[in-house]
Amino acid sequence: MLKKAGLVLLLLILLLLLLPALIVKSCGGKTLPDAKGDPYQVTVWNHKTQELMRLPLGEYLAGVVAAEMPASFDLEALKAQAIVARTYTVAKIRAAGGAGCSAHPEADICTNSAHCQAWVSKEEATGNWPFFRQRSYWRKILRAVAETESQVVTYEGKMIDAVYHSTCGGSTENCEDVWTNPLPYLRSVQCGYCASSPRYTETLSLGAAQVAEKLGVPPEELKLTVLESTPGGRIIKVSTGKETLRGLEFRQKLGLRSAKVTWLMGKDGYSFTSVGYGHGVGLCQYGADGMARQGYLAEDIIKKYYTGVVVSRVKLGE
Numbered sequence: 006m007l008k009k010a011g012l013v014l015l016l017l018i019l020l021l022l023l024l025p026a027l028i029v030k031s032c033g034g035k036t037l038p039d040a041k042g043d044p045y046q047v048t049v050w051n052h053k054t055q056e057l058m059r060l061p062l063g064e065y066l067a068g069v070v071a072a073e074m075p076a077s078f079d080l081e082a083l084k085a086q087a088i089v090a091r092t093y094t095v096a097k098i099r100a101a102g103g104a105g106c107s108a109h110p111e112a113d114i115c116t117n118s119a120h121c122q123a124w125v126s127k128e129e130a131t132g133n134w135p136f137f138r139q140r141s142y143w144r145k146i147l148r149a150v151a152e153t154e155s156q157v158v159t160y161e162g163k164m165i166d167a168v169y170h171s172t173c174g175g176s177t178e179n180c181e182d183v184w185t186n187p188l189p190y191l192r193s194v195q196c197g198y199c200a201s202s203p204r205y206t207e208t209l210s211l212g213a214a215q216v217a218e219k220l221g222v223p224p225e226e227l228k229l230t231v232l233e234s235t236p237g238g239r240i241i242k243v244s245t246g247k248e249t250l251r252g253l254e255f256r257q258k259l260g261l262r263s264a265k266v267t268w269l270m271g272k273d274g275y276s277f278t279s280v281g282y283g284h285g286v287g288l289c290q291y292g293a294d295g296m297a298r299q300g301y302l303a304e305d306i307i308k309k310y311y312t313g314v315v316v317s318r319v320k321l322g323e
């Protein structure tokens with residue numbers, strides 16, 4: 006009896022000694038998906054540190070996905086974002102025939118989101134997450150990149166201009182209604198998947214004098230009139246009383262989240278209610294997460310928001 010108890014005790018001690026090693030092994034570096042799977046190097050201008058970085062494509066893409074989409078999103082949404090980011094990046098890589106970053110000729114791409122594509126280092130990304138999520142979120146992002154290795158979005162054999170935005174607010178737009186040049190794969194589609202986005206709607210109140218100032222109109226001339234809008238409700242052209250602006254300019258000047266906007270005029274000024282967040286063209290990120298949570302895969306998501314495209318594989322470095 007005593008012998009048996011001793012044996013159990015010995016086993017327990019052994020287990021206690023081995024347990025930390027087992028835990029480390031199950032979530033340590035060895036089991037991480039390989040984000041360096043994309044066998045290609047990208048030269049990146051880091052606009053924050055003012056340094057030129059040379060990174061394996063997969064490692065770079067992980068930083069883009071972390072910067073462009075909340076890591077709490079479903080894996081398939083993150084995979085769609087990884088494919089879209091890879092498409093944008095590969096189209097820029099000079100060694101693959103791309104144009105590079107026009108602001109930094111020595112780089113393929115820069116980390117300035119207003120110019121090329123946002124990117125964060127692993128340290129920056131994980132620093133923004135709750136401590137207990139840091140490891141699992143980063144692993145999820147690496148997995149999204151690794152599981153989509155070498156996948157890009159093409160239309161008639163050519164890589165697309167894979168634009169995206171946060172929340173479309175019910176429908177996306179034809180690209181020529183937001184910018185000027187029509188593209189066959191950037192068509193308006195209905196989106197019933199982003200309604201739970203925290204950025205679905207916003208109300209902004211501005212005094213009449215503020216509105217006049219932001220729009221550069223003398224207060225006595227200010228008279229807002231929508232001249233043209235899309236079936237989905239985004240302003241294409243609006244008159245300020247002094248000049249005609251495109252929806253995008255109007256939105257930027259007033260600091261509105263979207264050009265899908267209506268307003269009420271009261272004694273104290275204007276109350277603007279915008280629906281959606283961003284330009285509304287291409288992939289709707291919150292819609293992508295909504296679709297993923299209903300069981301759709303990354304490829305389904307991409308085909309929903311980009312009309313007539315296919316997800317194909319690029320052969321890099323050959």
Ligand SMILES: [Zn+2]
Binds near residue numbers: 114117
């Ligand atoms: Zn750039």
Ligand SMILES: [Zn+2]
Binds near residue numbers: 174196197199289291
């Ligand atoms: Zn949407």
